[in-house]
Amino acid sequence: MDVRRLPPERARRAWTRVGIALAHTARSVRREATDGWSAARRAPRRTVTTGTLAVVSAAALGLIPLLLLPPERPVLAVLEALYAACLIPLRRYRPVVAVLGTGPLLVGPNVWVLALVPLILVSATRRITPPRRAWLAAGVACAVSVVLTAAGSLIVPGPWLTDTVGNAISAVLLVLLPALAGTLLGRRRPLVSLLRERNAYLEQARSLTAAAARMEERTRIAGEMHDLLGHRLSLISVHAGALEMAAARQAPPLAGQAELLRTTAGTAMEELRDILGLLRREEVTSEPEAGRPEAGRGTHEDVAALVAESRRAGVDVELIWSVPDTADPSPRTRQSVHRVVREGLTNVLKHASGAPTRVEVVAVTGTAGEVEVSVTNTAPRSDRHPQPGNRSGLVGLEERITLLGGSFTAGPLRGGGFRVAARLPSRPNGMPPLAVPPPPTNDPTAGPTTHTGTRPPLSTEVLTWPRVLGAGCAAALVVLPTVAFLFLLLAMAVLR
Missing domain, CATH: 3.30.565.10 (Histidine kinase-like ATPase, C-terminal domain)
Known part of the structure; x- marks a missing residue:
């Protein structure tokens, strides 16, 4: 549509729509850049360092082989390598965009960046939920590669049928199979989180149960001590007081020993009360409270x-x-x-x-x-x-x-x-942490292992290991044809 042939009013509206669209696009780009920069600043330093190394490695993988084996269109190959490096950080923050962006990489002249496509897809699709969104994005990426192949055959005449079949095979092996591996690993992530939460809950429940059992046993011991020792010490204190009064009248030289016996019985009674209070408290190692007898010891x-x-x-x-x-x-x-x-x-x-x-x-x-x-x-x-x-x-x-x-x-x-x-x-x-007893060993030369207390809960790695092993094996089996196809492509590129 030629805007110059439109009436002035319609032309103004058309230019207004174009300006609004450009402004909206500019705001979206600016907002995405601001959000990305804020996410990068909030991310841990280890994550930022790993992401930077991944981007540099991806750029090196796409650019260094071009110095040894110059392609037919070097400028387009360099731009494709830089474009693939830009998709590396997107796989973490915008996984759907990263999956959609892998479509043009399948039809470009730089064959070395094809090694990055499965890695981007596996890392991005495992972060997309629900899995049907990942499959939809992978399907759109395959459709984009087919459309670009057809458009390229119209611009540059050539064996379009051979190129279309080759890119279709590349789309299946480099897009669909890695997407399947990524969704398998993505389904494993909620299960791992659930198992970790379950194990933390069980560990907390075990700790509370053990604490309740200890408190109950200490309360029972305190009751037994109060019923038995308290009665006996009270009798000793009463008889010692009577003995002190009798000794003061009949045997004054023994009055000091009788007084010592009475005071010792009274002190033992006070210490028994302190011990009973200590047993009934929840924490034995807490600081003595001000005003209590043990606070001045x-x-x-x-x-x-x-x-x-x-x-x-x-x-x-x-x-x-x-x-x-x-x-x-x-x-x-x-x-x-x-x-x-x-x-x-x-x-x-x-x-x-x-x-x-x-x-x-x-x-x-x-x-x-x-x-x-x-x-x-x-x-x-x-x-x-x-x-x-x-x-x-x-x-x-x-x-x-x-x-x-x-x-x-x-x-x-x-x-x-x-x-x-x-x-x-x-x-x-x-207080230093209590020593955890070592796990039992199957070594016949090792001595006997003694376990005391309640058994510690299994670690999260043990709980999730069967699931991790199953998901990892399935993903590896799915990706094996992709790895073989990549080796074939790179070998053909070197032999040319």
Whole structure:
């Protein structure tokens, strides 16, 4: 239609429509460029780097062979290589456009860019949902290649039938088969996501079930301790009070020992209440709350009180405290110091009563805030008969200090004494993760493996591996004819 032969009014309307169409096209191009740049800026650096390397590699694959084997139309071959490189980033953000853009690559003079067509199609079609959109885009790309072949045969006379059949075969092997492989992998993606969500749900359910079971067991233990030990300790405290009053009237020299028995029974009752509260709490490793009895443990006054009680019980004990006030250890560290000193003095009273003992709490110099506590006693007198023990207290101490990130040692000395020592961080950052037991092995030379607690859930890779293997094998079988056809085309291009 010649606009100059139209009436002025119709000509103005026609030019207006053309201007509106051009402006709309320019806005669409600008909007696509802006969206693409924003998506590239929001993408992770690893994704941007991988995409850039892919574009550069695609351009090199299409341009470098042209230097060795010059084509008949070099300018068109170079433009085709650059066009194929531009389709690489589109496969991620505009997969339908990338699939449609592969149609012209099948009829171009640059045979080397045909190796990029299956890769673009597999990567793009697996991102298109639903799959019928991917098949529609692949069909349109094949139709575009056929139309361009027919148009090229009209412009440049030649064996149009041979070219049409060859491009049709290329469309089937380089477009339809990779599209089938991409849709197979695309159907696998929702399944993998569903299995991952299912495994995360099962893992969370397992963790909640284990936590509920632990809480129930601890509540049951707390109830048993309250019913049994609480009653017995209350009777001991009542009888110790009566004994103290009787000793004050009838045997004044024994009044101090009776008072010690009463105060010890009262302290044991308070500690039992603390343990019961600790068992009924959800987190054992939480910080002691302000105002609770355990919040003031591990201080200089608290350790001095433990030493004074041991002296009244007949232990010759000396306290060395060299922790500056500026150190200010955390409540968990101070509570562990209290536990180490109490366990060490209890062991001295049970197994080496009367032996000289030294309690040391020092700040370790040259380290990032550590406290070292030790209880050391010499060999007991030969006339003392130590009580038997099972080392359960030392085992519990070692576990507690290891969880805080410290070190613990306990053992006999060369001269016949015994030493309990621990090195603790003043400000532990957090509890280290519990060690996960290794998986069972089929090696007959390996020792037995012990599993404790609930069994950890299977990893997502194990859950999805059969599906991944099936989809991967199917995609590989589909793409094998494409790979063979590409090798044939490239070999023919080299032999020419």
